[in-house]
Amino acid sequence: MAGRAPQAGPPLEVDGAALPPLGMPPADFLRDYWQKRPLLIRNAFAGFVSPISPEDLAGLACEEAALSRIVAHEREHDRWLLRHGPFPEAMFPELPQHDWTLLVQDVDKWDADVAALLPAFDFLPRWRIDDVMVSFAAPGGSVGAHVDQYDVFLLQGQGRRRWQIDASANPPIHFRLDTELKLLQRFTPTDEWVLEPGDMLYLPPGVPHHGVAEDACLTFSVGMRAPAASELLGDYVDTLIADADEAQRYRDPELAPVGDSNEIDAAAMQRVIEALNVLRMNDPERLGDWFGRYITLYRSAGEATPGPTPPRIEVEWALEHGARLHRHPWTRMAWRKSGRAARLYAAGQEFTLPARDARTLAGASEIDGGLYRKLTQRGRDTVFDLLAGGHYRLPSDEEE
Numbered sequence: 001m002a003g004r005a006p007q008a009g010p011p012l013e014v015d016g017a018a019l020p021p022l023g024m025p026p027a028d029f030l031r032d033y034w035q036k037r038p039l040l041i042r043n044a045f046a047g048f049v050s051p052i053s054p055e056d057l058a059g060l061a062c063e064e065a066a067l068s069r070i071v072a073h074e075r076e077h078d079r080w081l082l083r084h085g086p087f088p089e090a091m092f093p094e095l096p097q098h099d100w101t102l103l104v105q106d107v108d109k110w111d112a113d114v115a116a117l118l119p120a121f122d123f124l125p126r127w128r129i130d131d132v133m134v135s136f137a138a139p140g141g142s143v144g145a146h147v148d149q150y151d152v153f154l155l156q157g158q159g160r161r162r163w164q165i166d167a168s169a170n171p172p173i174h175f176r177l178d179t180e181l182k183l184l185q186r187f188t189p190t191d192e193w194v195l196e197p198g199d200m201l202y203l204p205p206g207v208p209h210h211g212v213a214e215d216a217c218l219t220f221s222v223g224m225r226a227p228a229a230s231e232l233l234g235d236y237v238d239t240l241i242a243d244a245d246e247a248q249r250y251r252d253p254e255l256a257p258v259g260d261s262n263e264i265d266a267a268a269m270q271r272v273i274e275a276l277n278v279l280r281m282n283d284p285e286r287l288g289d290w291f292g293r294y295i296t297l298y299r300s301a302g303e304a305t306p307g308p309t310p311p312r313i314e315v316e317w318a319l320e321h322g323a324r325l326h327r328h329p330w331t332r333m334a335w336r337k338s339g340r341a342a343r344l345y346a347a348g349q350e351f352t353l354p355a356r357d358a359r360t361l362a363g364a365s366e367i368d369g370g371l372y373r374k375l376t377q378r379g380r381d382t383v384f385d386l387l388a389g390g391h392y393r394l395p396s397d398e399e400e
Helices: 026-032 054-061 089-094 229-243 266-277 284-295 312-320 355-362 369-374 377-388
Strands: 013-015 039-042 068-074 079-084 100-104 129-137 152-158 161-165 191-195 200-203 209-213 217-224 325-327 333-338 341-346 349-353
Touching: 054 089, 054 100, 054 129, 129 209, 161 200, 191 200, 229 284, 284 333, 284 341, 284 349, 312 369, 312 377, 333 355, 341 355, 349 355, 349 377, 355 377
Parallel strands: 013 039
Antiparallel strands: 039 200, 068 079, 068 100, 100 129, 129 217, 152 200, 152 217, 161 191, 161 209, 333 341, 341 349
């Protein structure tokens, strides 16, 4: 079954050693595979050594602020169990030797070495990347056959995991009713591989898949953020409502006598449309600012919070003498052009500044003296607005 393509087209398996991490130019991958078909990339990260150990992951799962869960499978009764963290440290030595998986979300926000994986995916918009979830599975551990509605890259970090996928045109998507996990009732794989450290499996949305640990293993899941249309609409409408003027209402100053007082006629519907249009739902600038704020907010509870801010003169002196400002790991940034200027979006906030500054700051996980000097005065002012909001911080000498 390994590597058998379900239909004609580009291969389902390539070697990525020559052109990591995709084994091909990004443009080819986006044209032939992105949201179209799965791809197994052997040696996507050749010689990969996991930046986090199972013990580190277990320690993170004990933290109150971390999002973690354990999925266990009782094979004898085919029963799936789900527990949410945080977990007590004493629990881990008591777990069985097989058939369970620990999953921790947003590990890239907690561990800088895990976050260092993300630049390898810079052929994609960074604001599309949701998080790096890391899972540890004991032998036989799995989360069951399931389907995701977003793109995901599954990088094998340690040990071996067997992946099965159903790459058929219209796979059955019906969920089991006997578990709170969204597991498939039926799963018929078309392809199967065992991934070694450094191998990576790309799955577009809607492809059923099932991974089982061959031995104790770590897997890194780089997941994309793909809000449902209903979620986008709901948030945008909430924004429109919050900004709406109560004086703007349905109006009919030129109302003529009606033939049937119970009829909603075409003229009434036209006035409804006019009342809604006052909200400017299709205004590109308003829509762009809303989306920039929306997409730079993480769905998780973590966020930057304002704290004591050193005087500006001290910060500028420190930057000139080798210090760096470090972006808060929960602060996502993006930018877009807006007329002759640009907007920078940072964790749901927006700032107007020159396009060059917006581009520079959106891509700066750190700000040193050289970068700071290249900014305009407006860009420098924005840095201090971000610093005051907790989105950057100046580490102490010991931390540096």
